[in-house]
Amino acid sequence: MANFNLKINGKTQQLDVDPTTPMLWVLRDHLKLVGTKYGCGISQCGACTIHLGDNAVRSCQLPVSAVGNQEITTIEGLSENGDHPVQLAWMEEDVYQCGYCQAGQIMNASAFLKKNPNPTDEEIEGAMNGNICRCGTYLRIKKAIKTAANSKIA
C-alpha cells in the first residue's frame, strides 16, 4: 500500500492503495466515481476512458502510481452541469441505447475534438475505433461529434 495525492476533477483526493491498482478501480472502488466503466480490462473496448491532462487514456491500463501530478478528468468532471458541447450533442442526437459505453465514447470524443476541432468522417472513425459500442450506435456517435464540432465551442 502507498499514499497518493491525486488531482481528480479539480479536487485533490488522498488515498492509501496498492500502487499497482489501475485508475479504473481507484475511481470506481475507492472514490465511488462509477461513471468510468469496466468493459474488458485490457484497453480493447474504451469504456474506461478518462482524461490524463488533455489526453484520453484507458484507465484500466493506468496504474495509480503512474499518475503523479497530472490532472485527471472523469465523465463526472467533464462539465459542471452536463453541458459540455459533446454531452449536449449526445443528448441532441439521442445517441445511446444501453448507454454503458457512452461515458468512454464521450471522454474520447471530447479529448479528440480539443485537438482536432473540425474533423473529417475518416478522422472521427480513426479516433473512435478503440471505443466499442455493443449496441451499434456508431452512426449517432459520429453525428453527435459533428454536431459538437459545429457548435464551435468544443
Next chain:
Amino acid sequence: MTLIKTQYNRRSFIKVSAAAGGGMLIGFSWLNGCKPNTPEPEAGVAMPKEWFEINGYIKIGDTGMVTIYSPNPEIGQNVRTSMPMIVAEELDVPWENVVVEQAPLNTGWYQNQFAGGSLSIRLSWNALRMAGATGRRMLLEAAAKEWGVQLSDLTASNGVIKENVGERTVTYGEIASKAVGIEVPKEVELKGIKDFKLIGSSIKNVDGKKIVTGQPLFGLDFHRDGMHLAMIQHPPAFGMTVKDFNEAEIKSMPGVKDAFIVDTTVEEPGGFDEKGFKQLIAIVGESTWQLMQAKKALKANWETTGELESSEIHVKRLEKALVSGEVQESRRDGNPEAAFKKAAKIIERTYSAPFIAHNTLEPMNFFANVTEDSAELIGPTQTPEALEGSVAKLLNLPLENVTVNMTRIGGGFGRRLYVHFGVEAAAISKKIGAPVKLIYSREDDMTQGTYRPTYRSVYKAGLDENNNLIAFTVKGAGLPEGPVFPNRFPAGAVENYSAEKIKAPTNVTTGAWRAPRSNFTAGAEQAFLDEVAEDAGKDPIDFRLELFDRAIKDPVGEKHEYEAERYAGVLKLVKEKADWGTTKPNVHRGVAAYFCHSTYVAEVFDMVLNNGQPIVEKVWCAVDCGIVVNRDAAKNMIQGGVIDGIGHSMYSQLTFENGAPKQMNFDKYQLIRHSQAPKEIEVFFVENEIDPTGLGEPGLPPAIGALANALYKATGQRHYHQPFVTEKQVVG
C-alpha cells in the same frame, strides 16, 4: 375512441386503490441509497409536497408532476421511455410533467416484467393504455363529483380538466387527492389512434442526462455501505468441474476476506436457470483489483467429468446430424423429391455459423443481501421473475421473501434472460452472511457459456424450364437446436416444400441470442434466394414478390406464420426508397427481407470497394412493426440491429479446443467498430394502425442476407460460412 374492459388488469388496480391513501406504496429510489425520490431537475413542474397513488403505474403530485412506473427491464431497447409514453398518452398529461421510475418486480401489479422476444411493448400495449386511461377517467370522475356535474360535461387534456360549457378548470395535480378514493371503473375509453399526440412522436431517452454525466445507473455501479465484493472462477472448460484449490494461500492474500467453493445446484431448476458451471470458486474481498490479483494466484484442481469438445468435433457433429440427426420439427408440402427429379435446374448450398457470445459491454454482476429468512437482489436481469423463483428455490425461501429490483442494464441481447449470476450472488451472500456484489471479469463473462448455438443448414431449390421455383427444401442442424422455422417463408409460396429442424448434442451451454435462430436463418435463406433468383435470371426483389404473390393468391399447405401482403409491403417500400433498379457506377447492391417477432423488415445495402476493401455506403430499411411508439428511438433500434448483424456475421466467432473457448476477451474476439459500420442507415416505417410489434430484434436478421448479397455483387464471391471475414473479406 375504443371502449375497453379493465377486468384484464383489474386485480392490480384494485389492490393499489385499496391501499392508496396509506402513503407511498411503491415510491422508492434504491440506487441512491435511502434518499427520497429525486425527480429529474428538468421536470416542467415543481417538486410536489404530497403524492397520490392512482394505480400501480401512476402517481400524481399536488403540483401536477406525474410519476410513471416503467415495469420492464431496460436493456437499451428504450422501454423506460416508450412504456411511460403510452401511459402518458392515455392519461393525457404533458410529457414535461412526467418523471419515470423503474418499478420493482411485482407480479401482482404488472404482467410480463421481462425483456425478451421483443415483447415488452407488444405484450403490455393494452395494459399500459388501460393504466393511463383509467387514471384519466378517475381524475375526471373526481372533478365531476367535486363540481356536481356529469362526466360527459367534462374533458381532460394535457393535464387539465375543463367544463365543456362553462369556465371551470382544474389541473390533475389539484384534483389528484380526490381521485384516490374513486372506484376503479369497469370499463374505460381509449383514445382513437388518430388522436395520439405522444405516440408516434420522438421523445428523447429519459435517462439521457444521467448517461452523459456518468451517474450510477447500472448494476455494476450499485453500492451499499457494508457490502463486500466477490468474484468467481469457473472451470476452464465445459466438461470440467472444480475439485479443490489453494484456499489457505488465497485467503492470506491482501484484501481477501474469504474464499470457498459455492454450489448453486438445485434439483429441478426453473426457467432460465441453465448454468454453465454449478460449482464455482468464490473469492470475497473489498476491492475489485485485489480480487483480480487473487484470481490470478488461484491454483485449482479441475476434474474432467465430460467430453472436452473442440470446434472440429462440433463441425463433424453438425455434418452428421444433417444426415442422420433427430428431427425436432418438420413440414412437408407436395412432393419435393419428385419435383427435383423433373427440375431443369437444381441449386444446393450449405451455410454455417459459429458459436458466438453475447458480450454485453457491462459484464454479468448482481447485488445480493441474504439473511436467515429473506433475500434482496438488485441488478441487471432481463427476467426478474425467473430470478426470484430460482433464488427462492436455491435458498429454500418462500417467493414473497425474495425481492428483486432492476438496475439499468448495460446490454442484454438475451444474455441476462439467464439468472445464474444473480443466483451465484445470493449463494455467496448466504455463505458469508453479508451483502455482496458479484462481479464477472470480461474473461469470466466470455467463457461462461450461454452462447448462440452453432448452426449448419442445407438449402436446395429446383427451377423448371421456365425458371419457376417448383421445389424448395431446407435441413438445418444446430448444437443443440436446429435453425429452422418450418412454417415461415417460403412455406406457403412453393408447391413442393420441406423443412426439417434437427438437433444435436453439446455440453457447451447455449441460450437465446438476439433474434434466436432468425439471426442465422435469415442470412442463409436470403443469400440462397439471391443465388436462386440469379440462376432463374430474375431480379431478386421481383423473384421474392412473385413468391409472395403465390402465398397471397393460392397459399400452399395448411398454414404459414407470416402475412404475405405485409412481407411484400416492406419489400415494395424499400424498393421505392432505395430506387432499386437504378445503377450507380461502382456501387454494388444487395437486398434481403425477413419476418420475425411479428415484424417485417426489408433492407437494401449499397457497397463500394475502396482499395479492394468492401465498404457499406448506405443502408435503407423498410419496417412494418405496426404502430411506432417512439419514432427516433425505433430508428435507433433498427440501425443498431443492422450494425449488430453486420458485425457478428462479418467478424465474430467463438472456437473451442479441449472444451475451452479460445477467445476470452476483445483482443481475440472481434466486435464491429466505428470504421466498419455503414456510413448511413435510413429507416422507413410502414404507416398503419396495427398494434405495435417487436423492434429490438427484427432489424438484425435481414442485415446478414443483404450484406452477403452485396458482398457477392462487389467481389464476385458468395459467402456461405460466418464469420465472412475468415473467407478473406474485410468490411472497413
